[in-house]
Amino acid sequence: MTTRSLSRSRGDLLRLLLADRRALLSLSYLTLLLIAAVAAPWIAPFSPLEQDYDHILTAPNALHWLGTDDVGRDILSRLIHGTPASLFSAMFAVGVAVVLGVPVGLIAGYVGGALDDVVGRVVDTLLSFPAIVLAISVTGALGISLFNAMLAIGLVYAPVLARLTRAQTLVTKNELYVDAARCLGASHARILLRHIIPNVVQPLIVQVTLLLAAALLAEASLSFLGFGVQPPAPSWGGMLSRAYNYMESSPWQIYPPGLVILFTALAFNALGESLRTLLDPTALKPRRPAPQANTTPA
Numbered sequence: 001m002t003t004r005s006l007s008r009s010r011g012d013l014l015r016l017l018l019a020d021r022r023a024l025l026s027l028s029y030l031t032l033l034l035i036a037a038v039a040a041p042w043i044a045p046f047s048p049l050e051q052d053y054d055h056i057l058t059a060p061n062a063l064h065w066l067g068t069d070d071v072g073r074d075i076l077s078r079l080i081h082g083t084p085a086s087l088f089s090a091m092f093a094v095g096v097a098v099v100l101g102v103p104v105g106l107i108a109g110y111v112g113g114a115l116d117d118v119v120g121r122v123v124d125t126l127l128s129f130p131a132i133v134l135a136i137s138v139t140g141a142l143g144i145s146l147f148n149a150m151l152a153i154g155l156v157y158a159p160v161l162a163r164l165t166r167a168q169t170l171v172t173k174n175e176l177y178v179d180a181a182r183c184l185g186a187s188h189a190r191i192l193l194r195h196i197i198p199n200v201v202q203p204l205i206v207q208v209t210l211l212l213a214a215a216l217l218a219e220a221s222l223s224f225l226g227f228g229v230q231p232p233a234p235s236w237g238g239m240l241s242r243a244y245n246y247m248e249s250s251p252w253q254i255y256p257p258g259l260v261i262l263f264t265a266l267a268f269n270a271l272g273e274s275l276r277t278l279l280d281p282t283a284l285k286p287r288r289p290a291p292q293a294n295t296t297p298a
Helices: 005-018 021-038 075-111 115-125 131-142 145-173 176-183 188-225 236-244 255-278
Strands: none
Touching: 021 075, 021 255, 075 115, 075 145, 075 188, 075 236, 075 255, 115 145, 131 145, 131 188, 145 188, 176 188, 188 236, 188 255, 236 255
């Protein structure tokens, strides 16, 4: 593929992405979240730790748009300040999974043999455990903190990326152009960098996008159970945990963090599905017009 055709294909991908309303809506929503995470100290109306004892468990009003919690803290401010902990934690966890899983899958698939068998059995064993149970076990062993929770989530999802990378490497290393490069004396490092990795990147991009949603839900679950962000620091899962105790008397507390978690996970999933469609080679090929029936009278 020449540089001109490569740039043209990238232009087609960008055009198709901009034409996809689902992808545009997801990107717009995630962009707003990133802005809120960075500008939280300036856009939040109150401090997330400020307690107003005159407005405890207050319903949404003109002063507190989303109401207050059981100690008088503004829910909207805590929701905004909890965005960095929830969003960036999911990104960090997926980054750990990429750093640990991709090289293991790449080496196992390329080398093959006994190493591939051992890696495959270890990956299958780790994937047999429920992700949240394994994350809780790792967090309990390392100690309860946000960093350890994100490290645990990264360790849990690393086998997913390792298996995907291994499968793509096994397919790509048997292609004719890889055999040609090997016959011309190309080193293993050059084959991996020039031929194997570029063919692994596209499915990894899709899988990483989908894992961001899973990591976000895992972080919220760990914080809900007390293994993630520790109070009084705000986080979406921690807010859900406190609001759960007041669902009957003040149900307005549980809706903001619950809906934000739901919409963010849906945005990541929708973006991943759009990327899966657009990165499919058949998506860039023009469709042939359907044959028209012969309407000429006999």
